[in-house]
Amino acid sequence: MIGSKASIINAIPDTWKYLKNVIIVKVKHSGDKTTVYARPLARLIEQLQRLPGVGPKSAQRLALHILKRPEAEVEALAQALIEAKKQIGLCSVCFHLSAEPVCEICRNANRDNNTICVVADPRDVIALEKTREYKGKYHVLGGVISPIDGIGPEQLNILALQRRVNQQKPQEVILAISPSIEGETTTLYIGQLLKPFTKVTRIAFGLPVGGDLEYADEVTLARALEGRRELD
Numbered sequence: 001m002i003g004s005k006a007s008i009i010n011a012i013p014d015t016w017k018y019l020k021n022v023i024i025v026k027v028k029h030s031g032d033k034t035t036v037y038a039r040p041l042a043r044l045i046e047q048l049q050r051l052p053g054v055g056p057k058s059a060q061r062l063a064l065h066i067l068k069r070p071e072a073e074v075e076a077l078a079q080a081l082i083e084a085k086k087q088i089g090l091c092s093v094c095f096h097l098s099a100e101p102v103c104e105i106c107r108n109a110n111r112d113n114n115t116i117c118v119v120a121d122p123r124d125v126i127a128l129e130k131t132r133e134y135k136g137k138y139h140v141l142g143g144v145i146s147p148i149d150g151i152g153p154e155q156l157n158i159l160a161l162q163r164r165v166n167q168q169k170p171q172e173v174i175l176a177i178s179p180s181i182e183g184e185t186t187t188l189y190i191g192q193l194l195k196p197f198t199k200v201t202r203i204a205f206g207l208p209v210g211g212d213l214e215y216a217d218e219v220t221l222a223r224a225l226e227g228r229r230e231l232d
């Protein structure tokens with residue numbers, strides 16, 4: 001697009017105005033100040049801002065902190081990001097995060113093969129592991145049933161769970177899914193599916209309704225696990 005400076009600026013969406021090597025980013029805080037960053041710094045802030053829970057202010061603070069650190073430290077951070085992304089995949093048995101084809105929990109012979117705890121997300125495995133109360137195995141669904149988001153049972157690792165239950169024949173399947181509307185739907189669906197083959201329990205609601213499993217403190221989560229009951 002060729003034109004006067006003003007018309008070019010007006011043609012570009014309000015938030016992102018590129019001017020040679022400088023980008024002007026409108027940072028939304030008190031007074032809607034306009035701050036000028038050198039382009040590579042703007043790019044770093046933009047990337048950091050994509051992370052969950054990181055707003056424009058935190059992104060700027062993190063970016064400026066990174067710039068202050070020694071180069072070797074920043075390289076180690078970048079390397080760790082790339083290696084984690086490249087090396088971590090999903091366990092072929094339980095779908096938890098793993099650097100090996102089968103994760104450490106599934107490989108651990110000291111853990112009880114007779115109990116499978118079903119969770120929505122790898123974060124829930126980590127939260128439950130921190131309680132040190134549970135000695136069985138896990139199965140990560142990779143989400144919850146949510147028709148509004150186009151997520152049905154076939155988008156989740158439910159068929160694999162069904163197969164696993166048929167082969168492994170566990171004595172108990174514990175459903176540890178956050179009690180949101182979608183979580184409840186998922187719990188009831190899996191309960192109906194597995195009840196003919198094994199005992200199905202669900203963890204008790206010591207957990208805040210609508211809350212995420214990963215944010216529950218360890219004691220609450222441990223109690224909820226203790227107080228599980230058989231699905232009606």
Ligand SMILES: [Zn+2]
Nearest residue numbers: 091094103106
């Ligand atoms: Zn596993």
